Amino acid sequence: MGFPTQTDDAIAFTPLDVQALRHTRDLIDLGILGPDRQAALVRTWGRSYARLAEWQATLLTSRALESDADPADTLAQLTQEVLPRVEALQSYVWRRHLVSAGARMLAVETPGSPVVRQAVVFVDIVGYTSRSKALSEAELVDWLEHFESETLGLVVDRGGRIIKNIGDEVLVVADDVTDAAEIALTMTSRGSDEDDRFPEVRAGIAFGPVVTRLGDVFGPTVNIASRLTALARPGTVLIDQGAYERLSGRVHAEDADGQAPHGQAPDGQAEGEAGGSPYTFRRMRRVSVKGYSRLGAWALRRPRQGRGLEPGAGR
Numbered sequence: 443m444g445f446p447t448q449t450d451d452a453i454a455f456t457p458l459d460v461q462a463l464r465h466t467r468d469l470i471d472l473g474i475l476g477p478d479r480q481a482a483l484v485r486t487w488g489r490s491y492a493r494l495a496e497w498q499a500t501l502l503t504s505r506a507l508e509s510d511a512d513p514a515d516t517l518a519q520l521t522q523e524v525l526p527r528v529e530a531l532q533s534y535v536w537r538r539h540l541v542s543a544g545a546r547m548l549a550v551e552t553p554g555s556p557v558v559r560q561a562v563v564f565v566d567i568v569g570y571t572s573r574s575k576a577l578s579e580a581e582l583v584d585w586l587e588h589f590e591s592e593t594l595g596l597v598v599d600r601g602g603r604i605i606k607n608i609g610d611e612v613l614v615v616a617d618d619v620t621d622a623a624e625i626a627l628t629m630t631s632r633g634s635d636e637d638d639r640f641p642e643v644r645a646g647i648a649f650g651p652v653v654t655r656l657g658d659v660f661g662p663t664v665n666i667a668s669r670l671t672a673l674a675r676p677g678t679v680l681i682d683q684g685a686y687e688r689l690s691g692r693v694h695a696e697d698a699d700g701q702a703p704h705g706q707a708p709d710g711q712a713e714g715e716a717g718g719s720p721y722t723f724r725r726m727r728r729v730s731v732k733g734y735s736r737l738g739a740w741a742l743r744r745p746r747q748g749r750g751l752e753p754g755a756g757r
Contacts, residue, residue, distance in 0.1 A: 443488035486656045560652045561622035563614040564671040568642040570610035619688040626679045634677045646670025649684035669731045679742040
């Protein structure tokens, strides 16, 4: 669970630890926890609850220090009053997410498979380092809180799911590549609006097979989305071949299921709108990035009213 190893004579455990072992044995006997899942599950629980506990402890400690009474006594009283309510709310949120995740997994073509076809989106804040240097700690926290809160609303409204925030970057997945496109385009549009507090961002989208494990995602599709984000200019969205084919409707006959080889972009695609697609696409020059010698990409845009492509974006 992430705690240091104790010596044999250290008093570090309680009857609750014994009960936890009994529950674990029950799950093993029921066939839920196999040998290959036990350690990984415990590590995931440990990491997730460690972060949650740090945040909750900070809240309680800050409240205790604001009191005129002894901080230790105030903290003990707050803990007694607050923890049962927090525990009940955590159970409520967890159960709601469990129902949602279960329904989503049963809806896929091969329920129980760790591999699903999804759109992966990376969104990166432009100029995060320089901006963070110019802000106080409180201002930086407020800025990031605003970004994360607004991002969550944008993502869930389009049916996407935030996998994790990685510093100044957020990783999102969506079952529908159109939802992924709308998430990325909305975020870059807001970031380009000088009157909007939302920071300037750039994004990369890839569509293809994704390996899911303990709430995280892995595989070439994730790697390509990350590479595209690093290549994108501020305020732009770059997409890979899989996303391009789904959004444009131009799926090769030999890849009718959309499973085109990653990084292999077809030649001869013209810049402009694809028939029936609400987007415009600009073919980018092939680039060499780590793991992909000739990565193909397209700049994704919404068409401007009464005009063709929006000039100046992408590279």
